Amino acid sequence: MPVSTVSIPVGQWLVSAEGTRWWFDSGSFALDFAYTGTLGGDAAREGFHAPDDLTAWLHERFPVAVGAARSRDLFDAIALRDAIWRMAVASAHGEPARSADIDLVNLYAATPDIPPALIGGSRQAGRSVQTVGQALSTIARDAVDLFDPANTGRIRECNGADCAMVYLDTSRAATRRWCSMQRCGNRAKVRAHRARKAERAA
Template sequence: MPVSTVAIPVGQWLVSPEGVRWWFDSGSFALDFATTGALGDQGTTDGGPQHERLHAPDDLTEWLRERFPVQMGAARSRDLFDAVALRDAIARMARSAAVGEVLRGTDIDVVNLYAATPDIPPTLGGGTRQAGRSVHTVSQALATIARDAVDVFSPDNEGRLRECDGTDCRMVYLDTSRAATRRWCSMQRCGNRAKVRAHRARKAGKAVPRLEEQAAA
């Protein structure tokens, strides 16, 4: 059962180092957030990391306002510091879980710290008066993200945090498929590349016997 109390759509459009726009379903809102940093390293054509997306408080404000279905206040420098600390802890935990390593206790502490603070509460439409804040704070949004992370790294999801099978792809996702058989960050991207390579390999495999027969003749 998800811990988050706000219905937030999961998944986002990303742009590859080659400039191709593609849809990435991380399986979790917390992982979506972690993808704004090192967890979003897709591999690059020039070998340099191109994953940082939160350069200033305005970047954080924009990202949160695009996703939360509530009115969100503007982020400050302190909010950006807190957001990056939480995001990077989630990213390190995701990478460790994807390769079967033990999660660092300090990262767990960070997630638990933010999860223990007031989050964005659920609301029921149709009322006659405003209950609680009309404008929510960035700290509340971070608490909601942290509570989703608590769910992501729960024992119920053991073995479902995975790194994409694509060559040179380091994207990590939560496999929410019923059979737990997801292999790719996206069928649009690495899944399609794998299909193309397999097709070429099959064609090459069929061509080899003909060449051998011709040589023998």
Template sequence: MPVSTVQIPVGQWVVSGDGLRWWFDSGSLALDFACTGPIGASLAEELLHSPDDLAGWLRERFPMAIGDARTRDLFDATALRDAITRLTLAAAHGGERRSDDVDIVNLYAATPDIPPSLAGGSRQAGRSVQLVAQALSTIARDAVDLLGAANAERIRVCAGDDCDIVFLDTSRAGSRRWCSMQRCGNRAKVRAHRARKRPVAAG
């Protein structure tokens, strides 16, 4: 089974170039983050135009309070995201990793992340509001898990003919083929149905 030590729900609603709104379960927090930029032609939309966009995206995913983002945080976030994107695409297509991208992920993963905590205590431990930098570290640590040996055969490109979306197959059988059954899976079913109904030409 795929390995991840970051326990944050993943998946998000996306709107593709054809205007279809659909739920994309990437299988990984780091891949969700990669989808805030042009990871592929099918999801080619920049979502992080400002520090407020970054803070808003993080607050939607992390259950704890995240502080305001600064311009420097946005610069760091896009640098980390773009490194994750290039490494993920290399893994999906069997390409070479760029060492500077590995260095970027490792650098952010080595900084303090958002620590886990148990609910129900009577005292506040640590910060009540987490820094954006801590959230980026948590994302980088998920990227380390995502790109580790345990997931080597599970980072895949959608099998749709005109789709280049990358996902982590977290299914028990390791048999996921589509970015989403709502999108490419359904299109493949429709095409297969039409092919079966098409009359066979007389020989």
């Protein structure tokens, strides 16, 4: 499983409109966070309906204890998440990001994040439970890395004809074309096979 710059495992299980569960490696922890949202207006994909939903996601993804989210935290999380999503789509289309979205990511990235720590020590350094604000800062800092000029051209939209999934291509040769080989990549193979079969039959 790939690991992001914040040393948090990247990727998550998603459910398609047909009800199929599939693994999506977005290539970035910040993008994983963006995929908890409505993704361009699809209200059925909203993952944060209440503060408890945000708390559950943070507890699942962060290797350290994060406190319970409040209503204000939920508002902040959705604002940050949606800014990251808009920036990712703009980048995938070769368009500039909105300055307001850049400012928002920079604002959260400038606040204290969850500090890295080695496991196995006998003493606790700092607080034992991190705040939701620190978690959002960690996500924002990963977004800063995601949108670094070094990744220009690597934030892409899936080549599937009916798919708009956006991912960071972390492959060495920068040749990734699909959101998932098990999903759109496999569909493309099936279509190509059928086309070749039809040509031979003609």
